[in-house]
Amino acid sequence: MSAFVAEPTTALEIESIGNGTGLWLPPEVRDEVERVQSGTSAAELTAGVVELRNLIGGSADLFHAAMLALMCGTMVEHGAEPGAAIDATLDLLVATLNTLAEDPDEMARAASRLSIPAAMTMLARSKETRKRWRARPEIMDRLEALEDADLAPFWLREVFTLHDDxxxxxxxxxxxxxxxxxxxxxxxxxxxxxxxxxxxxxxxxxxxxxxxxxxxxxxxxxxxxxxxxxxxxxxxxxxxxxxxxxxxxxxxxxxxxxxxxxxxxxxxxxxxxxxxxxxxxxxxxxxxxxxxxxxxxxxxxxxxxxxxxxxxxxxxxxxxxx
Missing domain, CATH: 3.10.20 (Ubiquitin-like (UB roll))
Known part of the structure; x- marks a missing residue:
């Protein structure tokens, strides 16, 4: 898995997201992902999230980093602790928004389709993180322009303006x-x-x-x-x-x-x-x-x-x- 994400994203991977096929993974990588995501308890799932989160920094590009974040989000939906990867995911989200604003190529657009749902999945379950990230200028300023260009969904702004505690x-x-x-x-x-x-x-x-x-x-x-x-x-x-x-x-x-x-x-x-x-x-x-x-x-x-x-x-x- 670490070797795969360290390689540049291929056109086939981006095309698979664009046409709705889903993530394209080589068979051996898919087997490894299934192993990591096979936990049945919250502790096991959280350990899997940490394992994948630690690979984000070694990813070759935004798409592979976003793919890892999405896999983490899937495990959060099944009971993993949302805080295990949320800051890495939100840092990735900021990087994705910046790239969309500066050079919205196909890779950046495809990465946003993965990193935005991953961030939402975790933010919805983590009040304390929402409080820490609420109305951060580096996100809010980007979202306004990206919404106008149809590069970010309007509801992403909503989660960063929630009133918590x-x-x-x-x-x-x-x-x-x-x-x-x-x-x-x-x-x-x-x-x-x-x-x-x-x-x-x-x-x-x-x-x-x-x-x-x-x-x-x-x-x-x-x-x-x-x-x-x-x-x-x-x-x-x-x-x-x-x-x-x-x-x-x-x-x-x-x-x-x-x-x-x-x-x-x-x-x-x-x-x-x-x-x-x-x-x-x-x-x-x-x-x-x-x-x-x-x-x-x-x-x-x-x-x-x-x-x-x-x-x-x-x-x-x-x-x-x-």
Whole structure:
């Protein structure tokens, strides 16, 4: 295997990816790959990932490096630890994006068809890595230009702008209550936040809080990407959702779902929303606003704590919410 990847990629290998045949490997290399990927436990699969990852640096070119990353991603899908090869894969992704931007030849395009899925497979399963790599300029700047040139899929940007372990304060001036939530895997648009937040708030406060209607269980499951079935995906093509509260912030009566968490005001660095009985109705199509970008990428908003009455009152007063 090491000798094979150290040789330049052939036209046959690139053609096999382009025509949908899949990876072309000599029989002896295919046998070795099957051995490496034959583990049945997470530990065995992870050991196989490490073995292949260690060959990436010795690859002759982008394509052979991307091929190894894809093989690692396959084992991650079967239970290997995603962190075992994720940084090597993301470094490779950056190199691939740079090459696509500078010289998008057939090898670079073929390599991207392998390295992008490999990176997505690992990022979807590794919150801590997403946090470390979030919105890195060397990726975001490249993606904007590559998307315009149809050299990178739009959903690749989405995974690099997710909000992970991000706190959110929610104030209820009517009932003088305050809550702190945590966002995990939440998309960079408030429609997704609202879909998850209203469910989390109602689960804590009980049904009918602030006159809210019950949430739609399928809409919540879709927003969470919670074990969706083929039937769920079919239903999602016509699925709608809407706000159960008036979402706003001090001084603003309405915060549209098209906004981002970065547009919210902060208190001590923590973004802030207010909730009250809704006075207007707005709805959205979940599949359009936050369509599933990877089956393994779960999203959630969870309650960290409800502030004590004294702390809630102090925070409400600080925000000039009588």
């Amino acid at each position: 991000a706190p959110l304060l929610v104030l209820d001036p009517n009932n003088r209550r305050a809550f702190e939530f945590r966002l995990i895997g939440v998309r960079d648009r408030l429609y997704h936040c609202y879909a998850l937040l209203q469910d989390a708030l109602l689960r804590h406060t009980g049904p009918g809080y602030l006159g809210a209607e019950p949430v739609d269980p399928l809409a919540v499951r879709y927003a969470r990407n919670d074990h969706l079935t083929p039937a769920d995906y079919r239903a999602a093509t016509t699925l709608g959702d809407h706000q159960r509260f008036a979402f706003a912030y001090p001084g603003i009566a309405f915060m549209p779902g098209s906004g981002t968490p970065a547009e919210l005001p902060t208190v001590d660095g923590v973004p802030l929303l207010t909730v009250s009985p809704k006075t207007i109705h707005f709805n959205w199509r979940p599949a359009n606003m936050y369509g599933v970008i990877h089956e393994a990428l779960g999203s959630s908003i969870d309650l960290i704590r409800e502030l004590s009455p004294a702390d809630a009152e102090a925070l409400l007063s600080r925000c000039a919410l009588p």
